[in-house]
Amino acid sequence: xFIRRLFRNASFTVRLAAISLVVVAVLVVVDSLVLLExxxxxxxxxxxxALRENVQSLNATFREDASDLxxxxxxxxxxxxxxxxxxLDRDETAIKQRLATIDPEVRFVLRRFDxxxxxxxxxxxxxxxxxxxxxxxxxALFYKPVTDKMLQRASDSTGNDAPFALERDGAFVAxxxxxxxxxxxxxxxxxxxxxxxxxxxxxxxxxxLHAYSRSxxxxxxxxxxxxxxxxxxxxxxxxxxxxxxxxxxxxxxxxIAAFVLVIFFTxxxxxSFAGRVRMLANGDYGTRMRVRGRDAFAGLAxxxxxxxxxxxxxxxxxxxxxxxxxxTLETLDEGICVxxxxxxxxxxxxxxxxxxxxxxxxxxxxxxxxxxxxxxxxPGIRRVTLPNRRGIGLVVDLVVTAMPDGGVLQTFRDTTxxxxxxxxxxxxxxxxxxxxxxPITAIxxxxxxxxxxxLELTDRQREEFLAIIRDQAHQLERIADAFFTNHQLAx
Numbered sequence: 469x470f471i472r473r474l475f476r477n478a479s480f481t482v483r484l485a486a487i488s489l490v491v492v493a494v495l496v497v498v499d500s501l502v503l504l505e506x507x508x509x510x511x512x513x514x515x516x517x518a519l520r521e522n523v524q525s526l527n528a529t530f531r532e533d534a535s536d537l538x539x540x541x542x543x544x545x546x547x548x549x550x551x552x553x554x555x556l557d558r559d560e561t562a563i564k565q566r567l568a569t570i571d572p573e574v575r576f577v578l579r580r581f582d583x584x585x586x587x588x589x590x591x592x593x594x595x596x597x598x599x600x601x602x603x604x605x606x607x608a609l610f611y612k613p614v615t616d617k618m619l620q621r622a623s624d625s626t627g628n629d630a631p632f633a634l635e636r637d638g639a640f641v642a643x644x645x646x647x648x649x650x651x652x653x654x655x656x657x658x659x660x661x662x663x664x665x666x667x668x669x670x671x672x673x674x675x676x677l678h679a680y681s682r683s684x685x686x687x688x689x690x691x692x693x694x695x696x697x698x699x700x701x702x703x704x705x706x707x708x709x710x711x712x713x714x715x716x717x718x719x720x721x722x723x724i725a726a727f728v729l730v731i732f733f734t735x736x737x738x739x740s741f742a743g744r745v746r747m748l749a750n751g752d753y754g755t756r757m758r759v760r761g762r763d764a765f766a767g768l769a770x771x772x773x774x775x776x777x778x779x780x781x782x783x784x785x786x787x788x789x790x791x792x793x794x795x796t797l798e799t800l801d802e803g804i805c806v807x808x809x810x811x812x813x814x815x816x817x818x819x820x821x822x823x824x825x826x827x828x829x830x831x832x833x834x835x836x837x838x839x840x841x842x843x844x845x846x847p848g849i850r851r852v853t854l855p856n857r858r859g860i861g862l863v864v865d866l867v868v869t870a871m872p873d874g875g876v877l878q879t880f881r882d883t884t885x886x887x888x889x890x891x892x893x894x895x896x897x898x899x900x901x902x903x904x905x906x907p908i909t910a911i912x913x914x915x916x917x918x919x920x921x922x923l924e925l926t927d928r929q930r931e932e933f934l935a936i937i938r939d940q941a942h943q944l945e946r947i948a949d950a951f952f953t954n955h956q957l958a959x
Contacts, residue, residue: 492723516667519680519694522630526622526692527685530592533612538595540570541610545597555597556604573612581605591634591641592687614690619644630700634684635691647695648672656681656693677701802881803864805831805841809874813838823862823882824854844868845876851883896954903947907940 544551544566554562558578567574577590581598594611619632623644631647633640638653655670656679665682677696684690797804803820807813816828824837833839836855844852847868853861864880871877914933917923925933 488728492720516678516680518700519630519667519678519696520665520682522623522632522694523680523682523692525625526619526632526694529618529622529625530614530684533593533618534595537571537574537593537610537612540574541595541597544570545599545608552599555599555606555608556601558604558606567610571612575611575613577609577611579607579609581607583607592684592690594687614642616642616644618642619647630694630696633693633695635693636689641690646697651679651695655679656695657691802879805878805880806871807842807845807876807878811842814875820880823864823880841878841880844878852880854880893954896950900947900951904944907943907947910940911937911944 545555548566551563551566553559554566555578560578563576567576575590581600590609590611591614593614594609596607596609598607599605614634619634619642623629623632623646629646631644633643633647633651633653633656635641635653635657638657640653651670651672656668661683665680667678667680670677670679672695675698677698678701679696680694681691684692797815797817800817800819801822803823804815804817805813805820806815813831816826816831820831821827824835826835826837831838833842840852840855844866845868847870849865849867851863852866853863855861863883865883866878866880869877869879914937918925918930918933
């Protein structure tokens with residue numbers, strides 16, 4: 469109650485400032501509550517992008533190792549006949565001895581030629597070869613088991629040292645050195661659909677981390693897991709929080725500045741209102757005050773406006789009519805001359821200047837044209853020839869009208885263009901009538917020939933006659949378009 473009474477007794481500026489402070493406080497609180505939740509979401513997205521890049525890097529590492537294995541085994545199978553014979557004979561001892569000379573880590577499995585099942589021991593680094601001889605056929609699967617060393621090498625090649633783990637059938641096949649042993653496959657179990665990936669929150673030894681899981685692109689039976697680190701989480705979160713705090717501060721300052729400007733311009737409006745009232749008091753009835761809302765301020769503005777509305781309306785109508793009439797007369801191509809009751813020129817428009825070549829400041833009885841018009845005071849419409857200095861008269865249609873005050877209004881229009889248009893239309897009609905005879909004659913002649921039962925025409929002749937009729941019909945259409953265009957130009 470006290471605040472309400474205090475607010476009511478305060479000045480307009482104080483009330484506006486109080487409202488602005490309340491609004492600023494509410495905006496700051498709302499911004500803080502909403503924007504402070506943003507860092508966690510953005511940090512999660514940042515971690516996901518980093519882990520996704522790590523998974524892509526590891527997949528690339530597996531593809532490179534698979535390509536290296538291919539380059540090692542393919543020449544051996546194609547060029548070493550003893551090794552090929554050992555494969556066909558399924559001599560595992562000889563195969564092992566030969567592989568040991570190339571890469572001791574390479575493993576192999578001999579299967580039926582048509583066996584397409586997935587070997588449980590093989591991984592993404594594999595190479596399959598099928599060979600057949602005169603007495604046997606075999607399929608050999610060469611592969612390198614995925615080891616912790618491989619994952620560590622991929623982890624070392626990334627920029628954020630995120631630990632990796634490779635899962636298959638619910639068990640870790642390999643993991644990098646930094647992957648926590650406390651994390652079980654069930655906690656980071658990835659999606660079964662090879663086209664999907666998953667980012668989930670997990671707690672590792674009391675620390676909130678993110679785990680990104682996705683199937684290997686080279687072997688979908690393997691699930692690859694990349695785990696964020698405390699450093700990665702802290703960097704992503706700290707950068708975003710700093711940006712958000714800066715944004716909140718900037719928004720708060722901008723809001724305060726906006727309300728300061730609102731108060732300033734509001735006071736400026738009030739001062740402007742007072743100035744308008746003084747202008748009305750000094751007799752400036754054209755001034756109008758803005759009316760907004762239905763409060764006392766708006767009622768005062770309505771009262772002040774109503775005092776000058778009737779007089780301003782009448783004065784405005786007179787001024788608008790005079791200005792509109794003057795603008796209209798100045799834009800007309802016709803010449804307009806107004807004579808007062810004493811025989812002097814009261815008005816000489818721009819059209820009269822252009823038709824006679826006499827500027828309004830030189831329009832006097834000493835000019836032949838002006839003297840001629842001075843004698844034409846009988847009301848009516850007639851065609852006359854205006855004299856000029858070059859001896860070639862200008863033919864115009866002159867309209868003389870008597871004015872109520874005893875003066876005379878004269879309007880005159882050049883008939884040259886109208887006569888030229890009439891002559892052009894007559895020429896056009898004559899030419900068009902002549903042009904119409906040819907297609908009409910052709911259409912009638914060939915159509916009569918087509919419908920004449922006594923004439924035996926070939927199909928080719930009929931087609932030729934129809935083509936001629938069609939061409940002549942198009943010619944008629946073009947002539948009709950020309951008639952329409954001429955009609956529009958005449959209008």
